[in-house]
Amino acid sequence: MSSLSSLDEEQSHLSVIYGRLDELRAQARDRLAETQRSRGGTKESLSMRDAAAYGYAERLAQYEAVEQGLCFGRLDLRDGDRLHIGRIGIHDTDHPLLVDWRAPAARPFYVATAITPYDVTLRRHIRTRDRTVVELNDEILDLDAAGDRNLVGEAALITALDAKRTGRMRDIVETIQAEQDRVIRAEPGGVLVVQGGPGTGKTAVALHRAAYLLYTYREQLSARGVLIVGPNATFLRYISQVLPSLAETGVLLATMGDLFPGVTAHHPESPAVAEVKGRAAMVGVLAEAVRARQRVPAEPMEIEVDGHVLRLTAADCEPARQRARASGLRHNLARPIFVTGVLDVLAAQVADRIGDDPFWDDPLGADDALASPNVLDDADRADIRADLAGNPRVRAAIDALWPVLTPAGLLTDFYATSDEGSLLYRPPGAGWTPADVPLLDEAAELLGDDDRAARAAAARDLATRLSYAQGVLDITAGSKSYELEDDDEAAIPNIADIMQADMLAERLSDREHRTAAERAAADRDWVFGHVIVDEAQELSPMAWRLLMRRCPSRSMTVVGDLAQTGSLGAPAGWADVLAPYVADRWRLAELTVSYRTPAEIMDYTRDRLATADPAIVPPRPVRSTGVPPWEASGPLSDLVARVAYEIGAAGTGRLAVIVPADLLPTVAAALPQLTSGPAPDLEEPAVLLTVAQAKGLEFDTVVVVDPDRILADSPRGANDLYVALTRPTQRLGVFSLHP
Numbered sequence: 001m002s003s004l005s006s007l008d009e010e011q012s013h014l015s016v017i018y019g020r021l022d023e024l025r026a027q028a029r030d031r032l033a034e035t036q037r038s039r040g041g042t043k044e045s046l047s048m049r050d051a052a053a054y055g056y057a058e059r060l061a062q063y064e065a066v067e068q069g070l071c072f073g074r075l076d077l078r079d080g081d082r083l084h085i086g087r088i089g090i091h092d093t094d095h096p097l098l099v100d101w102r103a104p105a106a107r108p109f110y111v112a113t114a115i116t117p118y119d120v121t122l123r124r125h126i127r128t129r130d131r132t133v134v135e136l137n138d139e140i141l142d143l144d145a146a147g148d149r150n151l152v153g154e155a156a157l158i159t160a161l162d163a164k165r166t167g168r169m170r171d172i173v174e175t176i177q178a179e180q181d182r183v184i185r186a187e188p189g190g191v192l193v194v195q196g197g198p199g200t201g202k203t204a205v206a207l208h209r210a211a212y213l214l215y216t217y218r219e220q221l222s223a224r225g226v227l228i229v230g231p232n233a234t235f236l237r238y239i240s241q242v243l244p245s246l247a248e249t250g251v252l253l254a255t256m257g258d259l260f261p262g263v264t265a266h267h268p269e270s271p272a273v274a275e276v277k278g279r280a281a282m283v284g285v286l287a288e289a290v291r292a293r294q295r296v297p298a299e300p301m302e303i304e305v306d307g308h309v310l311r312l313t314a315a316d317c318e319p320a321r322q323r324a325r326a327s328g329l330r331h332n333l334a335r336p337i338f339v340t341g342v343l344d345v346l347a348a349q350v351a352d353r354i355g356d357d358p359f360w361d362d363p364l365g366a367d368d369a370l371a372s373p374n375v376l377d378d379a380d381r382a383d384i385r386a387d388l389a390g391n392p393r394v395r396a397a398i399d400a401l402w403p404v405l406t407p408a409g410l411l412t413d414f415y416a417t418s419d420e421g422s423l424l425y426r427p428p429g430a431g432w433t434p435a436d437v438p439l440l441d442e443a444a445e446l447l448g449d450d451d452r453a454a455r456a457a458a459a460r461d462l463a464t465r466l467s468y469a470q471g472v473l474d475i476t477a478g479s480k481s482y483e484l485e486d487d488d489e490a491a492i493p494n495i496a497d498i499m500q501a502d503m504l505a506e507r508l509s510d511r512e513h514r515t516a517a518e519r520a521a522a523d524r525d526w527v528f529g530h531v532i533v534d535e536a537q538e539l540s541p542m543a544w545r546l547l548m549r550r551c552p553s554r555s556m557t558v559v560g561d562l563a564q565t566g567s568l569g570a571p572a573g574w575a576d577v578l579a580p581y582v583a584d585r586w587r588l589a590e591l592t593v594s595y596r597t598p599a600e601i602m603d604y605t606r607d608r609l610a611t612a613d614p615a616i617v618p619p620r621p622v623r624s625t626g627v628p629p630w631e632a633s634g635p636l637s638d639l640v641a642r643v644a645y646e647i648g649a650a651g652t653g654r655l656a657v658i659v660p661a662d663l664l665p666t667v668a669a670a671l672p673q674l675t676s677g678p679a680p681d682l683e684e685p686a687v688l689l690t691v692a693q694a695k696g697l698e699f700d701t702v703v704v705v706d707p708d709r710i711l712a713d714s715p716r717g718a719n720d721l722y723v724a725l726t727r728p729t730q731r732l733g734v735f736s737l738h739p
């Protein structure tokens, strides 16, 4: 396709673009160095300088990240204009050298067809290696040349799809297809559901959408950040490098287990337990658990104060409890109302005793007023209440009735006091699981923030920073007396001269430098500008509640495939998920073409699942390899030999063996060359995974072990097998183990 003169022409333009990139890089580097060198100034100017340094460093990182494949396309327009499309926008002094793929002007590169050419006469895909143009692919967009296929940049697409996998997902900016582009560039408002079968590019689209939204709505979104939720840590590692531009501006990649700050929730648990924890009914169960911890004494409580016994009965405390509950405040915030009520009861008992005037109805003379049986005034009563409030025994009694509760404390106690035979029973001290996170979040909502622990932690943090800052100042002051004996040198400002310890401590807190994502990760009350949920079919109703709390604007992109649902108790349809939050005000976009899995594997998958679940209809494949899947059966030794052969055939590509969860130890022992474990390194040549671990991933070659067992292992067995069979990009083997 590429003639020498076109190659030369593109090469010279590419060299100009890289030349400009080098200039920009040098500028950013110089400015960063300059900023780092400058010293002194007010607290504000120091913090502005830090922010500027951070910006330059970020820009430099971005320039580094686009070194490979900087420019990948060209559009020739009807009016004679020519646009080069690339990973970032680059301008010369007066005109654009390269248009960012996210800019509106770049859009025709992805959507123009011969039928709807958007004024494009030629679309060129430019393939480069390092800084050299190696191949051009041109499409003339005129109607006569249009075939029946509607793939944009087919040659470049097929090259990308055929490429060997590396264990990391790659960006698709060079070959985004029109149906994908529509999702990527859709308006951010409201909930957009993207439904598509395996390999239709849902994850790729979700990530590119995040990049697009941050580019286009930077003002609104970079302050609040974008949350991307994925199914597990391995998957997040797999996608984390796709778009370096995402790292710049506050995208938080997280699993559900990461979404309760301060809690690490990656402990495993059975799907059946996770299902129960995920039910919507847990909202009422937890609310009841909180009410059950708002007590009145079952038996009268006796509290000894200063040698006298005070009594609290259920009848004494009930009005206080009712008043506190009726306030509508959350548990910890309503507590002071209860405390006040109980202290009133106790103070009245004390006042009755010590203020009792035994002669109140027995006048001593003309000026002994016959008014009240009690000689105490309001100030006396206030003192009594204050004394009682500070009394440890009174405090303990109140704590027993209406304790301050933390989400973790409540949930631990709730599990430990559940029926031992029930799925929810768990002794204290067991680790948190991902399904606990929405419950912790729900508990936090019910309890109201008692932020004493957070405030104490902040105070401790400040104290540490202060002492560190003081240490820095002491060291520099000490070094001054050693090194700077000469008066002139002593005039050079030292850090101790320009900064007080508290100022330095504040700078060390790094507040201004934290991106929205970093701040969001530490703050349960953070509200994101946009939330993207990948593998959304797996989320429980409780998980949805948490996510909706993080996104009250409901600016969300929900990406998934109901046919790949593995979790028990997951929704039957997107309407079920969304109705409680947005009624029917959500949009659906469908992706219909599978870019990952070749026709031979898709045909096999459809036939294999036809009886297990005829409702599963694999998406239309975009290419074929000519290599049909193989089936075999035999003892473990045969599997070992088969896998060894496939590892050889995969060459530099990646291979995965996917097994039912309970077979993992046996197969791992027989095939030690496979990497396995809770967080396997996908960049290794060959890995061993369960179906749950393989979700969302892909490999050049996949061997699925014991498909019948995968089918039988779970009520969602057909969906699990569908996931397993659709992971390969090139070769599939299916092996049934016989003893």
Ligand SMILES: Nc1ncnc2c1ncn2[C@@H]1O[C@H](COP(=O)(O)OP(=O)(O)OP(=O)(O)O)[C@@H](O)[C@H]1O
Residues within 6 Å of the ligand: 157, 160, 161, 170, 171, 172, 175, 176, 177, 180, 196, 197, 198, 199, 200, 201, 202, 203, 204, 205, 561, 564, 595, 596, 695, 696, 697, 698, 726
């Ligand atoms: N337009 C495209 N150009 C090049 N590659 C693409 C394109 N769209 C998707 N792909 C590739 O197809 C593969 C599948 O994409 P992705 O993992 O995003 O699919 P998915 O729909 O999320 O799949 P699953 O449901 O199985 O998780 C990836 O390798 C991705 O890079």
